[in-house]
Amino acid sequence: MNIQDKNELEQQISKGNKRKYFLESLSSKVFLACALLSVISLLLIVGFVFYKGSNPFITGGYSFFDFLFGSDWVPSEDKFGIFPMIVASIYATIGALIIGVPIGLLTAIFLAEIAPKSVAKIVSPAIQLLAGIPSVLYGIFGLAIIVPFLQNNFGLARGQSLIAVILVLAIMMLPTIVTVAETAIRAVPKTYREGSLALGVSQIGTIFKVVVPAAKSGIMAAIVLGLGRALGETMAVILVAGNSLIIPTSLTDSVRPLTTNIALEMGYAAGTHQEMLFATGIVLFSFILILNFVLARITAKGAQ
Amino acid sequence: MTMIVSEASIFNSTTSATTDTYATKIQVNDLNLFYGEKQALFNVNLDIKEKEVTALIGPSGCGKSTFLRTLNRMNDLIDGVRVIGNIHIDGENVYESNDVIRLRTKVGMVFQKSNLFPMSIYDNVAYGPRMQGIKNKKILNEIVEESLRGAAIWDEVKDRLKSSALGLSGGQQQRICIARAIAMKPDVILMDEPTSALDPISTLKVEELITQMKKDYTIVIVTHNMQQAARISDKTAFFLNGEVVEYDDTNVIFSTPKDERTEDYVTGRFG
Amino acid sequence: MRKFKDNMLRGLLWGSAFVSVAVLVIIVGYIFYKGFSYISFDFIFGDYSPTGGGGIFPMIVTTLLTILISLAIATPIGILAAVYLHEYAKQGRLVRMIRFATESLTGIPSIIYGLFGAVFFVAILKLGMSIIAASLTLTIIVLPVIIRTTEEALKTVPATYREGSLALGTTKLQTLIKIILPSAMPGILSGIILSIGRIVGESAAIFLTAGTVAAMPTSIFSSARTLTVHSFLVTQEAGDIGLAAAVGIVLIVIILVLNLSATYISKKLNKADY
Numbered sequence: 001m002n003i004q005d006k007n008e009l010e011q012q013i014s015k016g017n018k019r020k021y022f023l024e025s026l027s028s029k030v031f032l033a034c035a036l037l038s039v040i041s042l043l044l045i046v047g048f049v050f051y052k053g054s055n056p057f058i059t060g061g062y063s064f065f066d067f068l069f070g071s072d073w074v075p076s077e078d079k080f081g082i083f084p085m086i087v088a089s090i091y092a093t094i095g096a097l098i099i100g101v102p103i104g105l106l107t108a109i110f111l112a113e114i115a116p117k118s119v120a121k122i123v124s125p126a127i128q129l130l131a132g133i134p135s136v137l138y139g140i141f142g143l144a145i146i147v148p149f150l151q152n153n154f155g156l157a158r159g160q161s162l163i164a165v166i167l168v169l170a171i172m173m174l175p176t177i178v179t180v181a182e183t184a185i186r187a188v189p190k191t192y193r194e195g196s197l198a199l200g201v202s203q204i205g206t207i208f209k210v211v212v213p214a215a216k217s218g219i220m221a222a223i224v225l226g227l228g229r230a231l232g233e234t235m236a237v238i239l240v241a242g243n244s245l246i247i248p249t250s251l252t253d254s255v256r257p258l259t260t261n262i263a264l265e266m267g268y269a270a271g272t273h274q275e276m277l278f279a280t281g282i283v284l285f286s287f288i289l290i291l292n293f294v295l296a297r298i299t300a301k302g303a304q
Numbered sequence: 305m306t307m308i309v310s311e312a313s314i315f316n317s318t319t320s321a322t323t324d325t326y327a328t329k330i331q332v333n334d335l336n337l338f339y340g341e342k343q344a345l346f347n348v349n350l351d352i353k354e355k356e357v358t359a360l361i362g363p364s365g366c367g368k369s370t371f372l373r374t375l376n377r378m379n380d381l382i383d384g385v386r387v388i389g390n391i392h393i394d395g396e397n398v399y400e401s402n403d404v405i406r407l408r409t410k411v412g413m414v415f416q417k418s419n420l421f422p423m424s425i426y427d428n429v430a431y432g433p434r435m436q437g438i439k440n441k442k443i444l445n446e447i448v449e450e451s452l453r454g455a456a457i458w459d460e461v462k463d464r465l466k467s468s469a470l471g472l473s474g475g476q477q478q479r480i481c482i483a484r485a486i487a488m489k490p491d492v493i494l495m496d497e498p499t500s501a502l503d504p505i506s507t508l509k510v511e512e513l514i515t516q517m518k519k520d521y522t523i524v525i526v527t528h529n530m531q532q533a534a535r536i537s538d539k540t541a542f543f544l545n546g547e548v549v550e551y552d553d554t555n556v557i558f559s560t561p562k563d564e565r566t567e568d569y570v571t572g573r574f575g
Numbered sequence: 576m577r578k579f580k581d582n583m584l585r586g587l588l589w590g591s592a593f594v595s596v597a598v599l600v601i602i603v604g605y606i607f608y609k610g611f612s613y614i615s616f617d618f619i620f621g622d623y624s625p626t627g628g629g630g631i632f633p634m635i636v637t638t639l640l641t642i643l644i645s646l647a648i649a650t651p652i653g654i655l656a657a658v659y660l661h662e663y664a665k666q667g668r669l670v671r672m673i674r675f676a677t678e679s680l681t682g683i684p685s686i687i688y689g690l691f692g693a694v695f696f697v698a699i700l701k702l703g704m705s706i707i708a709a710s711l712t713l714t715i716i717v718l719p720v721i722i723r724t725t726e727e728a729l730k731t732v733p734a735t736y737r738e739g740s741l742a743l744g745t746t747k748l749q750t751l752i753k754i755i756l757p758s759a760m761p762g763i764l765s766g767i768i769l770s771i772g773r774i775v776g777e778s779a780a781i782f783l784t785a786g787t788v789a790a791m792p793t794s795i796f797s798s799a800r801t802l803t804v805h806s807f808l809v810t811q812e813a814g815d816i817g818l819a820a821a822v823g824i825v826l827i828v829i830i831l832v833l834n835l836s837a838t839y840i841s842k843k844l845n846k847a848d849y
Binding site: 023024027028030031032033035037039040041044052102103104109110111114115123125126127129130132133134135136137139140141143144145164174175178202203204208210228231232233234238239262263266267270274279281284285291292 | 673
């Protein structure tokens with residue numbers, strides 16, 4: 001070993017180390033700060049929305065009960081009841097669930113289990129792509145095709161209606177549900193299938209009795225993700241909802257879900273009116289939290 | 305197997321080079337180590353001599369690897385590890401010093417499986433020196449060549465220094481790992497079962513290399529393979545349940561161990 | 576009997592898949608059918624004129640600007656936050672809290688981000704309806720996406736690389752820069768591409784923070800509309816489905832290109848392991 005080299009190396013080392021330890025502790029602090037930023041933005045958003053939204057009820061003397069269950073929303077007359085919107089949001093989401101979830105899940109099962117490889121190889125990525133396209137495009141399609149179709153075939157004055165919203169949301173959540181559920185089903189170990197098939201259970205029986213239950217938590221995640229997307233969707237819904245402030249009693253009624261109320265009025269709202277839109281946001285937020293909570297419970301159960 | 309036949313002759317060569325000719329390089333006093341609440345090492349006392357090969361043997365989970373990793377403080381990377389006791393290397397207390405970087409440049413390590421980076425052979429060997437701030441091309445070239453020669457692999461790779469290190473065979477990769485450690489010009493090299501993933505021929509090459517290297521380095525090697533310990537080491541420490549049961553010249557451990565448990569282990573009665 | 580049930584279920588699976596694919600093909604087909612005749616060089620690179628027709632170049636520029644600004648802020652913060660969570664933090668309460676926060680951020684609907692941005696960035700920080708206000712809002716939207724994908728990418732870097740590097744007397748920072756980040760780069764890049772997709776597809780949050788001005792932005796403080804908001808507005812205000820569909824084609828092509836590059840990069844990632 002060359003002694004000169006060795007000395008030089010050692011000198012370099014002792015010279016550089018102080019700076020290195022300094023950089024080491026500095027960098028770890030910077031990294032921590034970045035991580036905290038995400039917490040701060042969450043707190044900021046949640047805190048801000050809740051602060052603004054609760055203000056009318058705390059300092060303005062408005063009743064929260066009347067807000068939730070009042071059926072009149074007339075900002076110019078100081079009337080703020082969002083019950084019709086809550087109902088519209090719930091109906092629209094449940095409707096989309098009823099149509100979109102079964103089709104989406106069955107499609108996912110098809111692609112993961114029984115589709116010929118060549119078919120799955122083309123269809124899966126295509127559906128994944130569709131999960132990524134702007135949701136507005138689904139709304140545009142709804143307005144151009146579904147709305148006129150309803151108008152012409154069911155004798156409606158306007159095609160914009162609850163059923164139009166439901167159809168658009170169901171179509172929109174399809175790619176999300178298919179993609180996430182397919183991944184979950186594909187993740188089920190081969191040995192499960194082999195074990196069942198070896199016992200003489202048919203392929204279809206194996207899929208529904210063994211594979212799907214094994215992928216349950218992933219499938220639930222897919223459903224909740226899809227529902228979250230439907231519940232939070234705004235712009236596509238504006239185009240096909242009709243935006244009337246009535247409590248829907250039939251599928252053909254024009255509706256205004258929570259999200260569209262915020263988007264439509266935020267541009268010009270001020271004062272209490274604006275704060276009431278934040279309060280609308282709180283309600284929406286609570287729905288999402290409940291959904292996520294349900295998901296967390298289900299995944300925790302699935303993990304056991 | 306031929307390895308067993310040659311055992312006796314290697315014994316002879318190791319005895320001639322042993323005991324007290326060299327100074328103590330690493331001194332371990334009352335070393336205890338805890339993973340959280342669980343104690344993994346109990347009162348370990350060892351004097352490791354300079355320019356010798358010291359083998360650590362024992363059944364899996366006995367703490368030999370954990371002990372090895374205290375010598376360059378690699379256990380620091382694990383959350384909740386506590387070390388009580390002293391390790392002096394060249395008279396300097398390892399766990400009192402704050403300069404882990406200097407410790408690790410002085411005490412190199414070779415791992416169970418090759419962990420070369422996804423870079424060229426050259427960049428792998430030059431990585432350590434570069435990180436110490438050596439930029440001069442000529443010096444780096446010298447270090448790389450010297451290290452690869454030191455790891456007896458220069459002739460095999462000198463024409464492909466710029467190609468990926470991950471394209472080499474397992475045995476070659478492990479020798480590049482040794483070269484990478486040598487490039488830091490360490491005094492001590494720790495080896496954690498360096499041949500456990502290699503075929504017999506590659507294993508022999510690495511063993512040959514280790515025997516050559518001890519004229520320049522103090523080597524501490526963890527091994528599962530008792531023949532290997534017998535072939536290449538001067539001293540052997542037998543670990544059991546986190547304690548050093550017996551530590552002596554290798555030929556003593558393998559021929560006339562003092563402790564019954566050591567005898568049981570080296571004769572293959574458990575492990 | 577069982578055979579009959581099996582066949583029925585099999586038929587149901589084929590049927591559902593057929594419906595899904597058919598609906599999605601019809602949507603994309605319709606958008607291309609309606610919009611294709613609008614696509615021309617002038618449409619893409621021409622200025623917009625409110626009197627009918629007109630190009631979408633201002634919206635393309637606005638979209639690019641929002642992507643650039645929000646990624647310029649979110650990418651470094653997101654990557655470093657993920658590095659902290661995965662490489663530095665002792666697993667405990669703080670880390671659980673940060674993870675919970677980032678996961679919750681992913682679940683919030685974009686209209687709520689818009690609500691927040693419209694008052695916080697636009698009014699309180701006095702940025703006005705502007706590209707910068709929209710970009711800051713988008714930063715918060717994509718931050719959790721980048722953190723999560725980067726963390727996933729860091730998980731794929733073998734622990735032995737870290738040990739190997741640290742055992743050579745390098746610092747964590749050196750190991751991070753020279754070994755870990757380069758190995759995780761493909762995964763990080765596909766996360767960034769995903770975020771671009773999210774920004775391009777975003778409408779509600781931008782609608783409330785950037786406004787609707789259909790002109791070439793003169794600075795990042797100009798109000799402007801992105802492609803997605805534009806396709807919404809020409810539908811809602813002018814009922815011009817053809818024009819909206821043409822913008823839709825551009826959007827679909829952008830998303831397609833983004834997806835293909837993400838797939839390409841992650842394929843490269845798998846090859847890089849030899």
